[in-house]
Amino acid sequence: MRTIDLLKSKGVSPSQQRIQILEYLLKNKIHPSVDTIFQNLVNQIPTLSKTTVYNTLALLREKQLIQVIIDNNEIRYDADTEFHGHFKCLECGAIYDFPISEIKIDISSIENFQISEKHIYYTGICALCIKKKGDENGNKT
Amino acid sequence: MRTIDLLKSKGVSPSQQRIQILEYLLKNKIHPSVDTIFQNLVNQIPTLSKTTVYNTLALLREKQLIQVIIDNNEIRYDADTEFHGHFKCLECGAIYDFPISEIKIDISSIENFQISEKHIYYTGICALCIKKKGDENGNKT
């Protein structure tokens, strides 16, 4: 489905800014921050305002076209709304996806609760950064 | 174990501020924010500075005496460092615990990653707030 139709299907009128922001998220699965999105689109839309990025992301989230990743310092965004886990590398800042097939919880403590969002968020150091560190230590020239 | 000994066991010198902050977290399992902690302790320690609360919490976290709950607006703290899930009520702001016995993930995508923290964070509306809402609608006087 084209981005325009995706927006229309949720009753959102497809302005240039909205199309571009959603398209950026659909094409760049890097869980970008508001600032990353802004920096990458301001070339194509020179008049773009950061407020528009914030407003649009809030709207897209409301319409469940994107999800938000709770992060320590800044919020990051994801056009993949299927349930999956996220791993944030504390070294390079990258956020990786990982699939989750099942969670066993004793729901007795949150029985009758109405759940709207589920976040699985790991932190640590990614394989690339571990390797990089190893190389640095190995190369005692 | 007394709070003082708990601190000593991690090599942290037990100042009055540190004792009180950790003790507060141990006795009040409400996942308080920095501000809640500060407001509740400033009576006992009138000279207490919010910076000290921040510094102490960062130290206690480093020493793994407490864990941090990633939240949308503000960071919340938990002296229970055992792995468990958190549910935040979007209505009243309360954070509930729930036990997790097992998570099945396909680790192939994050193989060789070094994991340091695992967060399971749900949001929604708690049973109390659902009931409250129902009562309000039912009481059409």
Place this chain on the structure above:
DNA sequence: TCCTCATTTTGTAATCATTACAAATTTATA
């Protein structure tokens, strides 16, 4: 085509949690 009104976008100022930092205080040690 031009006008009008609703929607959307923009820019700036305000907010608010967190951090930086240097001075003041407390604590440990000799």
Place this chain on the structure above:
DNA sequence: TATAAATTTGTAATGATTACAAAATGAGGA
């Protein structure tokens, strides 16, 4: 007690997010 190290404090700075009102856009009707 004297001295140095560790800790705490208060204030200023930072930085992401939000509020808000003016400017731009765009669809529909005369």
